[in-house]
Amino acid sequence: MAAYLQQLAESLDFSLEQRAMGIQAGTPNLELPPVLLGRLGTDSNKKTILIYGHYDVQPAEKSDGWTHEPFEVFQHKDGRLIGRGITDDKGPVIAWFNAIQAYQRSGVELPVNLIFCIEGMEESGSEGLESLIRLEKSRYFKDVDAICISDNYWLGSTQPVLTYGLRGCSYYALKISGPNADLHSGVFGGTCREPTNDLIHLMSKLTNPQGDILIPGLQELVAPLTTEEAKLYDNITFSMQDLYKGLGNSYSARFESEKETLMARWREPALSIHGIEGAFAAPGAKTVIPASVTGKFSIRTVPNMEPAKVDKLVFDYVNKCFQDLHSHNQMTVSLINTGKWWLSSPKDVNFEAAAKATEAVWGKAPDLTREGGSIPVCLIFEQTLGKNVLLLPMGRGDDGAHSVDEKLDVLNYIEGTKTFIAYLHYISNT
Numbered sequence: 001m002a003a004y005l006q007q008l009a010e011s012l013d014f015s016l017e018q019r020a021m022g023i024q025a026g027t028p029n030l031e032l033p034p035v036l037l038g039r040l041g042t043d044s045n046k047k048t049i050l051i052y053g054h055y056d057v058q059p060a061e062k063s064d065g066w067t068h069e070p071f072e073v074f075q076h077k078d079g080r081l082i083g084r085g086i087t088d089d090k091g092p093v094i095a096w097f098n099a100i101q102a103y104q105r106s107g108v109e110l111p112v113n114l115i116f117c118i119e120g121m122e123e124s125g126s127e128g129l130e131s132l133i134r135l136e137k138s139r140y141f142k143d144v145d146a147i148c149i150s151d152n153y154w155l156g157s158t159q160p161v162l163t164y165g166l167r168g169c170s171y172y173a174l175k176i177s178g179p180n181a182d183l184h185s186g187v188f189g190g191t192c193r194e195p196t197n198d199l200i201h202l203m204s205k206l207t208n209p210q211g212d213i214l215i216p217g218l219q220e221l222v223a224p225l226t227t228e229e230a231k232l233y234d235n236i237t238f239s240m241q242d243l244y245k246g247l248g249n250s251y252s253a254r255f256e257s258e259k260e261t262l263m264a265r266w267r268e269p270a271l272s273i274h275g276i277e278g279a280f281a282a283p284g285a286k287t288v289i290p291a292s293v294t295g296k297f298s299i300r301t302v303p304n305m306e307p308a309k310v311d312k313l314v315f316d317y318v319n320k321c322f323q324d325l326h327s328h329n330q331m332t333v334s335l336i337n338t339g340k341w342w343l344s345s346p347k348d349v350n351f352e353a354a355a356k357a358t359e360a361v362w363g364k365a366p367d368l369t370r371e372g373g374s375i376p377v378c379l380i381f382e383q384t385l386g387k388n389v390l391l392l393p394m395g396r397g398d399d400g401a402h403s404v405d406e407k408l409d410v411l412n413y414i415e416g417t418k419t420f421i422a423y424l425h426y427i428s429n430t
Helices: 002-011 090-106 129-135 195-203 227-235 240-247 258-266 307-325 349-362 376-385 410-428
Strands: 016-019 035-040 048-054 074-076 080-082 113-119 146-149 161-166 168-177 270-277 292-301 330-339 367-371 389-391 407-409
Touching: 002 016, 002 035, 002 090, 048 090, 048 376, 080 410, 090 113, 090 410, 129 376, 146 349, 146 376, 161 349, 161 389, 168 195, 168 307, 195 270, 195 292, 195 307, 227 258, 240 258, 258 367, 292 307, 307 330, 349 389, 349 410, 376 389, 407 410
Parallel strands: 048 113, 048 146, 146 389, 161 367
Antiparallel strands: 016 035, 035 113, 074 080, 080 407, 168 292, 168 330, 270 292
């Protein structure tokens, strides 16, 4: 993917250089994928806009339920492009190249200087990127005026949005170790303390059946809801039907009202259980007792939840719950990766330019929203460079990023590219 993007850049008469990122932590023989840096234009009379994106994606296999091979982009008859990464984030990245192409083929000079930063580890916590950004703060990125990121989605499927806030993500591994090797349940079932049983008991203590987090002290870290913030949710173009469309049904919804749903998605923490390593998961009936199992869960964090405080509360609580089991198995709980929440100013000229561009292309003013996902680089860029960060989404809320048959509507791809083009025009005049 890095080489492919370099070829695209060369076809547009600029270059992307590969920056080596070193070795992945804990994996001595695995090199991190390179970060691509590139510049188009050096006119000191123009603004310089930093465009960020990522070329890595979530894993995907056809056996997961895809209707076709996930890494072969397929255009569905109803106007959807389907493929892993098509909306997160390969489609938007390629659209920026289309935007440059449109300026060039139209004979219109780019109204700004562009700097590209495209990484290959976003889905794994952007490992190594923060060090690179800090290193290049006063060199490659020294003249950046604003940052634009297109790595998120509309709230629903009809109303364009601009996003000024994201939840963070702290991802944990909870490991239970028992016997020295996997055992036959017919021989050892009933005679040993099984690690999977201990793990399931512990995981069940993380939330109640309604999804409320049971870790003491966690909710007290959340910034209180102000009267001013509460009013913001009343004017967002969103209906429960938008949620149902994304869920594929209505009965999986946790709340009945739009406001409760938006608050749960934007300004409240959430704990999700993602899977169990080491347990038998293939089809069939293998009668094994795993020697060790690891449960994976994450907490989406919000203002003002500091990661270190969240970690301590999680570790203390899980350790206490394990002690209450009175098990002789061994338990460890560890942090895999973390990304802090981000909250920007939607009143900046960066957002004003994007709002004008959106209205010019889509014929309607965008909603200003926050989002439930995590993009750690937003906060890194904002804190390191001291410039406003804008999230300008291309995809819709029902694109199914990270899921099977991830899609991007052709209409959104075309109109989204036009919006990028218009954004560059308006930001140059602010």
